[in-house]
Amino acid sequence: MDEMDAANMEPMWPAAASAEYIDARIELGKAERRLRDQIEEVAALRRKLPQGTSLPDYTFAEGHRDLGRPEPTTTTNLSELFGEYETLVIYHLMFHPDDDEACPMCSLWVDGFHGVAHHIAQHVSFAVVGKAPLPKLRAWALRRGWHGLRILSSHDTSFNADLNVERAHGGQRPVISVFTKDGDGVRHFYSQPANFLDNDERGIDLLSPVWNLLDLLPSGRGDWYAANSYAGAQRAH
Structure with missing residues (x-):
């Protein structure tokens, strides 16, 4: 992956962002790109699976x-x-x-x-x-x-x-x-x-936008667990 810097990339921050924030965001952007590349590598391995039963x-x-x-x-x-x-x-x-x-x-x-x-x-x-x-x-x-x-x-x-x-x-x-x-x-x-081979969770998290959106938050996803109903909530369906 080519090196990224603030001069050669579309900004992901407000105009008033600090230099410290911009540097940290660029490093995060590099990691996000590496993650994308790894996801594509895994998808390619999946497509190469031998014929199933x-x-x-x-x-x-x-x-x-x-x-x-x-x-x-x-x-x-x-x-x-x-x-x-x-x-x-x-x-x-x-x-x-x-x-x-x-x-x-x-x-x-x-x-x-x-x-x-x-x-x-x-x-x-x-x-x-x-x-x-x-x-x-x-x-x-x-x-x-x-x-x-x-x-x-x-x-x-x-x-x-x-x-x-x-x-x-x-x-x-x-x-x-x-x-x-x-x-x-x-x-x-x-x-x-939903569990990986070692029984760790989050095996199909990528298939749900909920988890990916929560991962964007400053607090992360925490230990939140879905429920079939939420107090005070109205279903959109």
């Missing part, structure tokens, strides 16, 4: 696109979720069949996906799959305002267990997965849980 054509329960309509319930195969594309992204919603609400962090992520769904749809098929029975999933999606997203239930299937998005005792894991389809069927391409 072939998968069964799992069958999910799905309802009407209008979340307010309880009927009809249909069955949808994994291969059918691709639509016109050869690639499919699934967010595995952490929603145990016995729970009444989905994981707050998962709900935060899907809120974000919902907000940009019309952009995502220009490139790839996208769906949200949870282990809870379909009526619970749809009721939760309706409460969150996830209109237009495909919401499917993997209840009574081995999909979650086979993809390792479910622990041996039945606990659900927050994971995003990418699948491909060709003449030989559906293959797994990539999965990333």
Whole structure:
């Protein structure tokens, strides 16, 4: 990366900024550029993954696109979720069949996906799959305002267990997965849980604008944790 200095870069500070601030901001700018380059290097490594395993054509329960309509319930195969594309992204919603609400962090992520769904749809098929029975999933999606997203239930299937998005005792894991389809069927391409290999958190933070915005603050993100509702807040949906 070429060296940067105040004379050769577009300013990221007010005209009255101190020399001390400008010097520190330039050093930060260099680090931000290195981070961008590393993100691109990781993306390139991801694209070079060897061919993934072939998968069964799992069958999910799905309802009407209008979340307010309880009927009809249909069955949808994994291969059918691709639509016109050869690639499919699934967010595995952490929603145990016995729970009444989905994981707050998962709900935060899907809120974000919902907000940009019309952009995502220009490139790839996208769906949200949870282990809870379909009526619970749809009721939760309706409460969150996830209109237009495909919401499917993997209840009574081995999909979650086979993809390792479910622990041996039945606990659900927050994971995003990418699948491909060709003449030989559906293959797994990539999965990333919310935790890294060493079980440290923040594995999919880059997929949520919330965390990236909080990281801009003088106080940082702190130990804040998402909730399914906030006192005094009104939903925008």
